[in-house]
Amino acid sequence: MTQGKRTPSTSKVRRRVRRSKPTPTPPRRARIRRPDPRAVHIRATETSLTAVAGLVGFGVFLRELGVDAELRRAFGRLKPDSRVLYPMAAQMRLLIDAAAAGEARVFGLEALANDPLFVHLAGGVVPSIDTVYRDLGRFDDEALAALDTMLAQHGLAPLAVAPPPVVHLDVDTTVEPLFGSQEGARPGPNPRYQGRPSYHPLLVRVAETNTVIGARLRPGDTSFGNADVPYVEGCLDRVRAAAPEAAVYVRIDAAGDCTHLLRAIADKGAFFLTRPRLTRDLAGAISLVTRWKTVDWDADGRPRRQVAEVPFRRREWGALEARVLLSTVVDADGALVDPAR
Numbered sequence: 001m002t003q004g005k006r007t008p009s010t011s012k013v014r015r016r017v018r019r020s021k022p023t024p025t026p027p028r029r030a031r032i033r034r035p036d037p038r039a040v041h042i043r044a045t046e047t048s049l050t051a052v053a054g055l056v057g058f059g060v061f062l063r064e065l066g067v068d069a070e071l072r073r074a075f076g077r078l079k080p081d082s083r084v085l086y087p088m089a090a091q092m093r094l095l096i097d098a099a100a101a102g103e104a105r106v107f108g109l110e111a112l113a114n115d116p117l118f119v120h121l122a123g124g125v126v127p128s129i130d131t132v133y134r135d136l137g138r139f140d141d142e143a144l145a146a147l148d149t150m151l152a153q154h155g156l157a158p159l160a161v162a163p164p165p166v167v168h169l170d171v172d173t174t175v176e177p178l179f180g181s182q183e184g185a186r187p188g189p190n191p192r193y194q195g196r197p198s199y200h201p202l203l204v205r206v207a208e209t210n211t212v213i214g215a216r217l218r219p220g221d222t223s224f225g226n227a228d229v230p231y232v233e234g235c236l237d238r239v240r241a242a243a244p245e246a247a248v249y250v251r252i253d254a255a256g257d258c259t260h261l262l263r264a265i266a267d268k269g270a271f272f273l274t275r276p277r278l279t280r281d282l283a284g285a286i287s288l289v290t291r292w293k294t295v296d297w298d299a300d301g302r303p304r305r306q307v308a309e310v311p312f313r314r315r316e317w318g319a320l321e322a323r324v325l326l327s328t329v330v331d332a333d334g335a336l337v338d339p340a341r
Contacts, residue, residue, distance in 0.1 A: 050117035052101045059097070059121060065154070068093065074146045078138045086127050091135045094122050106132050148214065152235075155206065155213035156242040163243040168207035169270075171232055171252040173200055173224055188220030202228055204235040207251075213238055224255035229264050236268045249273055259316045266320060276314070276324060285312040286326055305329055 062068060071089035079088045098112055106129055112118045113126040139147075159167070176199040177192065178185045185197035200222050204214035214235040216228070232250070239248055248270040256262070256274035265272045276282060289308045296305035310324040 050115055052097075052112070052115055052118050055097050055100060055117065055121055058100050062093075062096070067096075067154075070150060074150060075143060078140075078143060079135070086131060086135065088135060088138070090123060091127070091132060094126070095132070097121060106136075148216075151215060152213045152238050155209070155211035156238060158209040158211060159206065159239070159242040159246075163246055164208050165246055166208075167239055167243055167246045167248045169235065169239060169248060169250045170205045170207055171202070171235075171250060171256070172205070173202050173255070175200060175220070184217070184219050186219040186221045188222070190220065202231065204232065206239070224252075225258065226260045229258075229261050232261065233264050233268065236265070236270055240268070247271070259314075259318075259320070262317070262322070263320055279314075281314070282310075282312055282324070285310050285324075289326060292328075 068089065071092050072087075075088045075092060079086075094109075095106070097118065098106075098108055101112060101118065103109065103112060109126055109129060109132065119126055175188070175190055175192075177190055177196045178198055179196070185199055187195050187197055188200055190196055190198050198220035200218045200220050202214075202216040202218060202224070203212055205212050214231065216231055236248065236250070239246075248268075249272070250256075250265050250270055251273045252261075254275045254277055256272065257277045262272055262274070289310055292306040292308045294303040294306050296303075298304045305327065307325060307327045310326050312324045313322065
């Protein structure tokens, strides 16, 4: 008989919201002293106390940027009835405040509902989790496109103010594990929670401003491939429109070793920086490299890091202009360790 994996208990699932995870404390060297209970005075709870005081200034900042009005214009149609208790714009601002307070999941509203300032900023009451999930289910393709456009406009705003000469566009994916059966969540490559349903969103970030200009939600079993190339091309067009004179570099990990993607980036007049897959032909080309350039030395003046250009072209690259650079770390005996392509 085979035994299945043990399911985490409810206390572990809710630990993040309950804030009950123990924190390490330094060892004590003196005997603890309990306070005199007669010196502790019990009074009514002070309703003005809060743990999210920064949401006030954050709300002023968003109001000055026109985010509140923009949310009403773009998403008010999802709940057009004037008699609704929770307008869509208010629900989205609620989730923005929750994210700013450190709660990335809707489930975190349970903890924030105990904070008087958060409740006050929410309009006097925090809706139930079921209500928020129902409102999120109202999003259609048009609303998702409008949200993506709004994200890009605010992320590119710093480039329009002071366009830099060089823009690095980081394309990366991340794993968001879930503890439920939300729509679109599927088991995939999850390094921490094996077999858990998850999302595998794609994020596009401008390194110079540290702002995200593109985000695409995907199921957990979706890997980066040709289907994502049109979205990356759209993000490149956004950067070109905001900084037309800048040299654009697209940086991506080994998933970027995709001929369709590399050719699309080159056709857009941009450069790409990626980590090629270590195939047999590339490994053979690396083994033939004899000329190295030292770029870092240790305290004794011995080479620590060396780089070399590898004369290599993958067959499917065709006429694509690409350079393969090899970087290695040299140990005290002169041996190569931890090669990074």
